[in-house]
Amino acid sequence: MRSNLSSVFASSVQSLNEKISGVVAIDGKTLRRSHDRAKGKQALHLVSAWASEARLVLGQVAVEEKSNEITAIPERLALLLLEGCIVTIDAMGTQRAIAAQIIEQKADDVLALKENQGSF
Numbered sequence: 063m064r065s066n067l068s069s070v071f072a073s074s075v076q077s078l079n080e081k082i083s084g085v086v087a088i089d090g091k092t093l094r095r096s097h098d099r100a101k102g103k104q105a106l107h108l109v110s111a112w113a114s115e116a117r118l119v120l121g122q123v124a125v126e127e128k129s130n131e132i133t134a135i136p137e138r139l140a141l142l143l144l145e146g147c148i149v150t151i152d153a154m155g156t157q158r159a160i161a162a163q164i165i166e167q168k169a170d171d172v173l174a175l176k177e178n179q180g181s182f
Contacts, residue, residue, distance in 0.1 A: 084115035086144060086169075088151045090131040109134040111142060135160055144169035 088111055096106040109131055111120040120142060125134045135155045145168040151160065153174040164171040 082113045082116055082118075082120070082143070083146060084113070084148065086120065086142065086147045086149050087112045087114060088135055088138060088149060088155060090125065090134070090154065107131075109138045111138055131155055132157055132160075136163055139163055139167065142167070148172060 088109065090107060090109045093106045093108065097104055104127055107125040108122045109125060110122045112118070113120050121138065123134050123138045123141075125131060131154045135151065135157075136159065139149070139160070140163075144164065147169045148171070149164050149169050150172045151174070153176050156173040156175055161171055161173060
């Protein structure tokens with residue numbers, strides 16, 4: 063459940079998003095020193111959407127503690143109006159379902175492939 067501040071931020075980004083065009087880069091990062099070993103808390107891992115032409119972070123979504131970017135990327139994408147944009151994602155996010163979601167949202171994609179995904 064998103065907090066009220068998060069909802070307000072998402073609404074304001076949605077209003078800006080109508081003017082967003084060009085490349086939207088999706089990437090995950092682990093925040094340094096965000097862990098708490100004494101309490102058994104792992105470091106915070108976020109998936110961000112960056113609108114390169116606007117030089118604006120369109121939002122971030124936290125990756126569930128026992129999950130990875132593959133589950134957080136679709137959630138982040140679903141909150142964006144991507145029509146006409148080019149979405150870039152590194153090899154971690156190169157999944158058939160994610161590519162299909164980008165196409166369903168009327169955007170184009172540039173997805174990284176590693177050698178072990180030759181038949182993608």
